[in-house]
Amino acid sequence: MRRLLLALPVLALTAGAAFAQPKDTLVVDMPGDVATMDPHLQWDTESYTVYRNIFDNLVTRDVSGKIVPQVATAWKYTDDKTIVFDLRSDITFQDGSKLTPEDVAFSIRRIINPDFKSPQLSQFDQIASAEVTGPAQVTLKTKTTYPALMAQLVKLSIVPKAYVEKLGDQKFNQEPMGSGPYRLRAWQRGVQSTLDAVDTHWRGKPPFKTVTFRAVPDIPTRLADLRTGRADITYGLSPDDAEAMKAEKALQLLTVPTERIAYLFVNPTATATKDKRVRQAIAMAIDRESIISALQQGYAKPVNIVLTPANFGYIADIPGWPHDPAKARALIKAAGAEGATIKLITSPAYDRRLNEAVQQMLGDVGLKVEISMTDQPTFLKRRQGTPEEAESLSQGRWSCACQDADGVIFPLFRSGSIWSKMSNPAFDAEVDAARVTLDEAKRLSHYRKAFEILREEVPGVGLFQNVAIYLARKELKWTPTANEAFFVTDMKWQ
Amino acid sequence: MIRHLAGRLGQALVASFGVLTIVFFVMRLSGDPTLLLVPEGATAEQIAALRHALGFDRPLFVQYLSYLADLARLDLGESLVQRSGVAGIVAERIPYTVELAAGALVVALGIGIPAGVAMAVWRGGMVERLLAGFVLTGQSLPTFWSGILLILLFGVHLRWLPTSGADGLSSLVMPAIALGALTMSTFARMTRIAVLDELSRDYVSAARARGLSLGAAVARHVLRNAAIPVVTIAALEVGNLLAGAVIVETVFAWPGIGQLAIQSIAARDFLIVQTVVLFVSVVYIGMNLLADIAYAVIDPRIRLDR
Secondary structure, eight states, X not given: OHHHHHHHHHHHHHHHHGGGOOTTEEEEEESXXXXXXXXXXXXXXXXXXXXXXXXXXXXXXXXXXOEEESSXXXXXEEETTEEEEEEOSOOXXXXXXXXOHHHHHXXXXXXXXXXXXXXXXXXXXXXXXXXXXXXXXXXXXXXXOOTTHHHHHTTOBOOXXXXXXXXXXXXXXXXXOOSSSEEEEEEETTTEEEEEEOTTOTTOOOSOSEEEEEEOOOHHHHHHHHHHTSOSEEEOOOHHHHHHHTTOTTEEEEEEEEEEEEEEEEOSSSSGGGSHHHHHHHHHHOOHHHIIIIISTTOEEOOSSSSOTTSBTOOTTSOOOOOOHHHHHHHHHHTTOTTOEEEEEEOTTSOHHHHHHHHHHHHHTTOEEEEEEOOHHHHHHHHTSOHHHHOSEEEEEEOOSSOBGGGTHHHHHSTTSSSOOOOOHHHHHHHHHHHSOOOHHHHHHHHHHHHHHHHHHOSEEEEEEEEEEEEEETTEEOOOOTTOOOOGGGOEEO | OHHHHHHHHHHHHHHHHHHHHHHHHHHHHTOOTHHHHSOTXXXXXXXXXXXXXXXXXXXXXXXHHHHHHHHHTTOOOBOTTTOSBHHHHHHHHHHHHHHXXXXXXXXXXXXXXXXXXXXXXXXXXXXXXXXXXXXXXXXXXXXXXXXXXXXXXXXXXXXXXXXXSOOSHHHHHHHHHHHHHXXXXXXXXXXXXXXXXXXXXXXXXXXXXXXXOHHHHIXXXXXXXXXXXXXXXXXXXXXXXXXHHHHHHHHTTOOSXXXXXXXXXXXXXHHHHHHHHHHHHHHHHHHHHHHHXXXXXXXXXXXXXX
């Protein structure tokens, strides 16, 4: 112990030196460690945040959300199920080898191969084949007409075929190598991943020489890291944390409304909510404005439907249900549901206060809400189970990472989907039709009709558009995007 | 002696096997990790396909037998989430936890035993009252809170120590103190009782009568005799340190097996959880075995063969 005490002043000095770091590095505090470095395996936020900087994507989105070229320079549909991509031929992987159409076709075939067991398979399994059809060309065929294809391909990282085949899948996951602006220097599991800039990258010299992604699970610890300069940016904070950090002069909050929609599921086929009047009453009992101002501290945007404006298919002029407790109470009385007990199922993954707010608001109009909490896998099993298992209510935060209505209301409300407890043929026809045409105007008109049905039927209530909160050093310049992408090349010190 | 050890080792094996079996089934009680792995919009067929590919559609007992068969071949399996060997993943984290537990033990022994002796020797005085307050504080502060207080004081306010991470000795100081506090208090209390007990014996009066100072009597005779209960506690405390590491490692972003266990439980990465539990139970059982042997060394009157 005495030795430890003697060592303290020295340690203090070395710790102090870390604060005055030269600004060609970036340190990111993440709530967890990377699960896999192989971009075709896990896609949890942390893995995604790190490996997307090591690889290039076939296409990407610009700050406004528009799909723009990256490895592909242009694309065109030759028929409803065939799309031809022209590719850049000046891209090299980090080992100096050229990125070829073979690598692109290989990357697609790899992720859609069922034997590879990719958890991302369901995002790409509408792709039937990928063939090299020219010296700088790849042709994809989809199983059906599939308008969400481009949105899905935003998430496709291109991996080097020869390198992956040489190393094998398991080793590639440990020592990933791509054509992105950063290469992995070291991955200390549970501690951090360190990335070095590829100075000769085809998109230009990256803004930081090294980037370190640290795993720091506890929020107060991440905040302390930011306050002492040990880290430059972090995420995964609650609105309350953000408010508490507003007073820190050296720090700034960066926020962006995302494509993530917070909604309240209302079961249309089982329990007291089977009666449409009860569901409509619930929609009118919820005070969304108070939820946004009091619980979210303003870090949220109001929505009128179960979709955000960041998604294709958002219909701005469908009126949301007004907040009208008196009318809600009358409707519940008319439905004979006054005093009825309904269950709200939930897990620790969801905001406890929001559950309690819903409980209170519905209590005010005559419904007794019982909150039933389980762990996340059990919650999912119930929520995705039979209508009886799903109970009356549950909150959700949905993001398809595709910014398209198809990825939201199709899985949530189309009959036959595990999330949907609704069976409405008119609604099914609209979302099915929107799925099989590439004509955007036609798709929008189908979604308008679909949302009109949802407004009447209320199988769910849109609560708010989620806002992503990042806490960063004041000198960091960056505009976060609606798809919560974390591309280091979009940031810089000023 | 040897027969006794063999018997204890046999018990240890049975205990570890029991722990393993319980963890295997309890982890699976509330479902498998498939639902956590797939994207939100996945269909029932896609989920079923992944479940089948991962082998979770087999009957529980078949999964258990196949796990035991792998274990018999010393194959701990591959992590579902990280897609790499479990043995390697856990082995990479063990040194961090050992380092942390050792640091905490240094804190606990280095402060706890002198404090306990002092409380016994200066019984009833100001010193005891002050130390008792200190010990009580160490015992009652929950680590998730004391950890954050330490970070705010030494990391944010004074800027003496790094706020998180594992780069060298400087980052070990705070987690070791946070983790060692409770054990320190236990040692201090146990030492105080043991020393008080010895101080009232005749041999101490005899030693004092021979002209030995109180300090010399304590140093030469009392401590040795007071060591037995303290050694027993030390063995059990190592187990408590491993349990406490789960929280301390999360607060300080210390990459040991505690943090790994928490993440793996949340992600239902069964094989990692099973391996961590297996490791901890083997350590716990091993430490108790060591304590048994240590008695015989410290006190020759204790014979292990009965």
